[in-house]
Amino acid sequence: MEFVYYRFLAFFLATFLVFHDACSRYIGPLAMIGGMIKKNCSDPFDQGEFCWTDNHKAQFIGAFFYGYAMQMIPTYIAAKIGFNASLRFSTLLSGFIQLTVPFTLRYSWELAVVLQAFKGFLAGLFMPGSFDCARKWSLAEEGKSVISLLGVMLSIGCGAGPFMVGMLTERLGWTFPYYLSGAIFVLLFFMQCIIVPDNPAEAMLMSSEEKAMFKKKQQAELTSSTGELVNPYKVSLASILRRPSLYCLSVYMFVHLSVYYPEFTVVPFYFNEFLGADMNFLSYLQIGLSVSTALSVIGWKFILSFLDSRVSWLKCRMTLMILPLVLRSVSLAAMPYTGNVTITFSIALLTLNDILIGSAFSGGIVTLTYELDPFNGPVVFGIVNGVGEFSGFLVPLIRAALTNVDASEAGYWARYEQRWQWFFVLCGGIGIVGALTLAMGLLCWRGEWKRHCSLSKNVEDKKSKQKGDENGYVALDQNT
Numbered sequence: 001m002e003f004v005y006y007r008f009l010a011f012f013l014a015t016f017l018v019f020h021d022a023c024s025r026y027i028g029p030l031a032m033i034g035g036m037i038k039k040n041c042s043d044p045f046d047q048g049e050f051c052w053t054d055n056h057k058a059q060f061i062g063a064f065f066y067g068y069a070m071q072m073i074p075t076y077i078a079a080k081i082g083f084n085a086s087l088r089f090s091t092l093l094s095g096f097i098q099l100t101v102p103f104t105l106r107y108s109w110e111l112a113v114v115l116q117a118f119k120g121f122l123a124g125l126f127m128p129g130s131f132d133c134a135r136k137w138s139l140a141e142e143g144k145s146v147i148s149l150l151g152v153m154l155s156i157g158c159g160a161g162p163f164m165v166g167m168l169t170e171r172l173g174w175t176f177p178y179y180l181s182g183a184i185f186v187l188l189f190f191m192q193c194i195i196v197p198d199n200p201a202e203a204m205l206m207s208s209e210e211k212a213m214f215k216k217k218q219q220a221e222l223t224s225s226t227g228e229l230v231n232p233y234k235v236s237l238a239s240i241l242r243r244p245s246l247y248c249l250s251v252y253m254f255v256h257l258s259v260y261y262p263e264f265t266v267v268p269f270y271f272n273e274f275l276g277a278d279m280n281f282l283s284y285l286q287i288g289l290s291v292s293t294a295l296s297v298i299g300w301k302f303i304l305s306f307l308d309s310r311v312s313w314l315k316c317r318m319t320l321m322i323l324p325l326v327l328r329s330v331s332l333a334a335m336p337y338t339g340n341v342t343i344t345f346s347i348a349l350l351t352l353n354d355i356l357i358g359s360a361f362s363g364g365i366v367t368l369t370y371e372l373d374p375f376n377g378p379v380v381f382g383i384v385n386g387v388g389e390f391s392g393f394l395v396p397l398i399r400a401a402l403t404n405v406d407a408s409e410a411g412y413w414a415r416y417e418q419r420w421q422w423f424f425v426l427c428g429g430i431g432i433v434g435a436l437t438l439a440m441g442l443l444c445w446r447g448e449w450k451r452h453c454s455l456s457k458n459v460e461d462k463k464s465k466q467k468g469d470e471n472g473y474v475a476l477d478q479n480t
Contacts (some may be wrong), residue, residue: 006206009144010196014133015153016054017091017188018126022157024181025289026099026165028061028116031174036105049106049174056109063113064120071124076237078125083132083378084198088189090122095185097122102175119145127385128378135374136198140215144304147370151297151361157291158264161285192430240376246383248441249369252321253388255434256365257329260357261395262427263289263350270336270420275343285347291356296358304363317371320363322355322435329431331356336421359362399423 037057038048052060062160078086097119104112118368127150134146140343168177240246262467264286277285300320307316331349361368403419405412 005144006203006210007139009202010133010200011136011149013054013152013188013191013196014130015296016148017087018130018150019125019157020057020152020184020188021126021249022154023161023164025064027098027169027181028064029176029448031169036167036174049107051197052109059113060116063116064123065389065392066119067120067122068124069386069392070121071128071389072379072382072386074121074125077129078128078132079376079379083136083194084192086125088112088192090125091185091192092189094119094122094242095182095189097182098178098185099182101178115269124386126460128382131370131374131378133196134370135377137196141218143302143370143374144367147367148297148362151358151366152294153294153356154361155290159287159294162286166283221422222473237379238382240380244263245372246380247439248438249365249380249384250387252325252434252438252441253365254385254391255430255437256325256360257388258391258395258434259325259353259427259431261392261400262332262424263353264394266423267335267350271343271346274417274420275338275346277343279343283351289350292351293354293358296355297361298358300354300359300362300364303359304367313371315364318438321365321368322438324359324364325431325435326437328356329354329428329435332431333425336424337418362462365410378389385403395427398426402426412458414457 006462037050038051041051074086074090077086092340097115101112101115104115108419130146130150134143134150168180195203200206201211203211206214231429268277268282271282271285304316312318331353335346335349345398365384366381369384370377373380402423403416405419409415
């Protein structure tokens, strides 16, 4: 039995891994609410299992993201030894860590925190792994569609995760989601071993026609325009770090996530304190917002195709990166001023924000990172996204410091509300700075942007574009 579109199985497995990882990140916070932690340690009837301070809770939840921010390290190691083997190893270890969380917590809180940080370190490989899958398993222009699918799966995971984990915790206890998550990771490991070989042309159930197309693609990738063979897995970190555009994209990603993360780490508290939203309302709101983001990725995909057919690659990508970021920044800065009128305006601004976020996976920062250098794209994205993830720590810290007002002072509530407004305006201002940074980077390094976009049909600098075969496959740039 042979499958005609076998490569789509590889696409699904790579993006489903990201979906499941996004869901699993919510187990810790919801397990604390669902019986893992005592709400009142002095109450003998409290059914919680552990008595933790606020510092213990924060460190257990934040440990994952400390490791996740270091994703450039596992990504670079994977590029040197092979992404397939690295992904399998990371998936299997993630499963074992999830399965043993209840036991390690009962044995040693410190060990559990270290393992959560290590799991974040391993999870940092999942999204770059999708980049490698998009390059290795795609034909013609399918790679960009895989990046869009990645955005859809990630968005749905962020919305469905809290809802599913919350239901499982409430009905089956706080340990069950950990066991189920670990089992799914282990199952994905076996599916990766069986379905996704190192060489796509060696897949057992792939049709002969599809194998022939992959062999032709591989020959085009391995042979440069001069006839010399090139090793596509040889990654020069020094050459990557010498690219000025890398730092421009890193700043942009940090700003992009600084405008994105408040929706998860700050806005729920604002809605609860000032607009009276309860946890049930916020859970359903998050599902709706995540679905809107997932659908918007598909809509932006059509917009990307439309713009690609009418304007140059450079103008299209810059428009899809700058304009949505500016609009998102304005909507975030305006949120506390409209919330006083009615919660509907704030929800509308959040929805607009999520619709605009979808552009990141359809022509925006994530797509651009893949297009500029598909072979080294996973490493470049690991560096860029790793820098951006630091905003996940800084945004809550800035909010806490800015809204720290002494409750005993006269006019406390008015000052407290004003400080919240300052925070949202600050985040919006950071977004505007990011858009300006990208525009300046475009002007300063215009030649570099054009030189590395060799996969685009609309490249303006034809001299820097390497020749591919008749199917449109482009040879590896030997300068990277």
